[in-house]
Amino acid sequence: NAGVMQNPRHLVRRRGQEARLRCSPMKGHSHVYWYRQLPEEGLKFMVYLQKENIIDESGMPKERFSAEFPKEGPSILRIQQVVRGDSAAYFCASSRSTAAWDTEAFFGQGTRLTVV
Amino acid sequence: DQQVKQNSPSLSVQEGRISILNCDYTNSMFDYFLWYKKYPAEGPTFLISISSIKDKNEDGRFTVFLNKSAKHLSLHIVPSQPGDSAVYFCAARTETSGSRLTFGEGTQLTVNP
Numbered sequence: 005n006a007g008v009m010q011n012p013r014h015l016v017r018r019r020g021q022e023a024r025l026r027c028s029p030m031k032g033h034s035h036v037y038w039y040r041q042l043p044e045e046g047l048k049f050m051v052y053l054q055k056e057n058i059i060d061e062s063g064m065p066k067e068r069f070s071a072e073f074p075k076e077g078p079s080i081l082r083i084q085q086v087v088r089g090d091s092a093a094y095f096c097a098s099s100r101s102t103a104a105w106d107t108e109a110f111f112g113q114g115t116r117l118t119v120v
Numbered sequence: 121d122q123q124v125k126q127n128s129p130s131l132s133v134q135e136g137r138i139s140i141l142n143c144d145y146t147n148s149m150f151d152y153f154l155w156y157k158k159y160p161a162e163g164p165t166f167l168i169s170i171s172s173i174k175d176k177n178e179d180g181r182f183t184v185f186l187n188k189s190a191k192h193l194s195l196h197i198v199p200s201q202p203g204d205s206a207v208y209f210c211a212a213r214t215e216t217s218g219s220r221l222t223f224g225e226g227t228q229l230t231v232n233p
Contacts, residue, residue, distance in 0.1 A: 008163070038195050039223075046124070046209055047164070048221035060220065111163030 007031075008098050008112035016118045017086050025081040025115045029042075029098030036079040037109070038071060041093040053079060086119045093117075123147045124212050126224035134232055139197040141227050143210030146191065150212040154221070155184060155195050158207045168195070196231075200231045 009028040017023050029036050034055050039047040049063040053073035064071065068086075073079040083090055093116050099109040125144045133139045143153075151172040156164035170177040170184045170193065177184050183196045197204055210224040 010163075013161075039221075044224045044225070045204075046126075046224070047221075049220045052220065065221070097163075109163070110168075113161065113163045 008096055008110050010094075010096050010112035010115050012115060014116050014118070016111065016120060018120055019087060020085050023083040023086050023090070023113050023117055023119075025083075025096075025117070026078040027081070027096030027098070027112060028078040029096075030110060033098035033100050035082050035099045035101065037097045037099075038079075039095045039097065039111075041076050041095065041114075043092070047095060050081070076119055083117075086117075088119050091119045122190060122225075123150075124210055124222050124224040126208075126210055126227050128227050129225070130230070131228045132202050135202055136199045139195075139200045139204065139229055139231065141195040141208050141210075141229065143193050143195075143224055144191060145193075145212055146201075147169050147212070147214070147222070148191070149216075151215050152213050152215075152224075153184070153186060153193050155182075155213045156209040156211060156223075157204075158209060158226070162164040164209060169232040197229075198202050200229075202231045204230055 011026050036053045038050040040050055041047045051064045051071045052060040056075050068084045070082045091102050093114045095111050095114045097111045123146050136173050155167040156167040157167045158164045168182045168184050170186050175186050179194050186193045207209050207226045209226045211221040
């Protein structure tokens with residue numbers, strides 16, 4: 005049973021380009037969470053999705069950022085017109101139900117986005 | 121507004137000794153606390169947790185202590201091993217935050233052989 009898979013592991017984008025980060029949850033998991041870790045900081049919650057629904061996007065910047073979790077396929081975090089301040093590690097976690105974080109939510113290895 | 125703070129960016133201990141990692145919080149609504157361990161280029165992995173109705177939880181070499189009046193928790197690792205070298209994050213959630221964890225900045229633990 006593969007864990008949470010994120011790709012790409014590393015992504016380099018020039019300012020103004022779009023970045024697409026993918027997260028395939030663990031088998032049987034229908035809840036996905038995205039967190040961002042800026043350099044020298046802890047992880048910050050961005051968005052919580054279930055299949056085809058955004059449940060909580062209170063941590064997501066209002067502009068340029070969007071997330072989806074379609075019925076088929078991975079969850080996508082999209083950042084349009086990237087700026088240098090978007091450079092960070094983006095982590096996805098998944099769970100079978102509303103997260104009992106100690107027993108059933110698992111993080112992926114992250115995507116490290118570098119904006120040049 | 122940093123609601124969960126880990127004031128020590130780094131900690132270095134000798135193998136076999138005790139490691140004590142500290143975490144302070146400001147939000148009195150937090151009712152569940154977790155510690156995560158993170159190696160470079162990997163995602164965080166769950167280590168141990170504690171509910172606000174308890175003041176101690178133990179799992180093998182790892183013990184978490186919660187002092188609600190001081191809004192302080194600590195993770196004790198004893199004996200420390202070189203493989204414990206990693207970044208340790210403290211995280212918390214409220215009853216209503218459900219899916220949302222609030223993380224501290226992390227403490228880099230180095231265990232020297």
